[in-house]
Amino acid sequence: MAQAINSRRGPVTATAQRAKKRKPFLLDLYSTAVGKKYVMAITGIVLIGFVITHMIGNLKMYLGREDFNHYAEFLRALLVPILPRTVFLWLFRGMLLTAGILHVHAAYGLTVMNRNARSVKYQSPRDYQVASFASRTMRWTGIIVLLFLFWHLADLTWGTVNALGTSAADGKFVRGDAYGNVVRSFERPPVAVLYIVANIALGTHLFHGVWSLFQSLGWSNPRFNKWRRSLATGIATVVVVGNVSFPIAVLAGVVGQ
């Protein structure tokens, strides 16, 4: 290839996109694409763990107000009396927040890198062979889930977009009554639809993410690789079915005040 071309051709030769710099060890690891993918995968595992636990915890909704609110209080009182009340909860939130920020930051860095790696797009339509809908929409499902997360916190943690009544009877956010707040929120059909749509986006994200993290972490064993797809499908299905069941149950009257 290269010999056929005049050596003084100048602009034809590819030029490096990024210059190498010496950095502290962890930043050095993080500065490469493979390093960022490790961060994506590890923080992804943390967040998947949270999503699954969150869904399982919420199943207590079906046991009634008392069980559900008791579970919510249990989370605030985790590791009491080793730690004062809510301290562990805040440490846990701090970890999730860190994982979330790193996940998004790495995704942003990789996206910029990928855009630069093909500065002139294909001018004819591509015919993708194996890339799935999920893998090609990770960026968008990720953004949908992130935006939904803000809504979800404003709705059920801060209560600012929860049902806006003046008393508990006509639909006011009551701090500490997690069960009542969930029911009041999901009784509004547009909100229920929002939760369902966001969870389908989350499931699509997990469908590719769970499969993909094994590659990113270098966990490859030809004997077990065929289980990756099943595991990803399983986790995505369980999370979506569990989470989507809550608004549907409230709208159907299975779970009510």
Place this chain on the structure above:
Amino acid sequence: MIEPHETPHGTQLTNLTLTVWRQKGPNDGGAFESYRIDSISDEASFLEMLDVLNEKLIGEGREAVTFDHDCREGICGTCSLMIDGQAHGPQRGTATCQLHMRKFESNATIVIEPWRATAFPIIKDLMVDRSAFDRIIESGGYITAPTGGAPDANLIPVAKPAADAAMDAAQCIGCGACVAACPNGAANLFTAAKVAHLNLLPQGQAERYSRAEAMVETMDEYFGSCTNHGECEAACPKEISIDVIALMNKDYRKAKFANRKELARS
């Protein structure tokens, strides 16, 4: 008597339209141009079909289409081409040179575009400069062996499964289809194949971790990142598995820690 361009075997495809990317040089904008192929044997290879097109263009006093080709038997990695949106065209496990016209139908329109990646600048028409791959190889895609008398055969025993896995990776011909097919313009399959080929063999162990670190970081300077779409594996004319990418990721992680300890000792 056999007419030129007519073969005793096979059938003729008629009335093909080729939409070919024409670009005068690296800094030209470039555009698609359409050409007619009235008749071509279905036993012609894709590159032979382009030869026929070029004969016709030269006969008409027009400039021939520039495209990369060399061995035409699928082992050199010189040919390229994005054919109807697929790297190396519609047949799996086949380089463009071994793709035959029987994969197409009469009256078809075939769109031919060069590889597109920032690290593969277009030289002319369908020809791109893939020397960024050479930069990756230079940084670690070799073993350092003392010169001198030829060593005894079988001096270093190689386990059969390691030899097989290394051979699978070593099939990479460096054509760049993985980069071309990747929605992110990543070269992970190429780099990982070269890393795996040497890192799986006993001869590659001495430089295993310096190789993994150097090659991954050189790749990083030119190419995008892997998001595990798997398009590279589907496009690869040698059908190299993306399992090698997992191996490269693992060796890179180990390299970062192992090399750091080595540096601390020295």
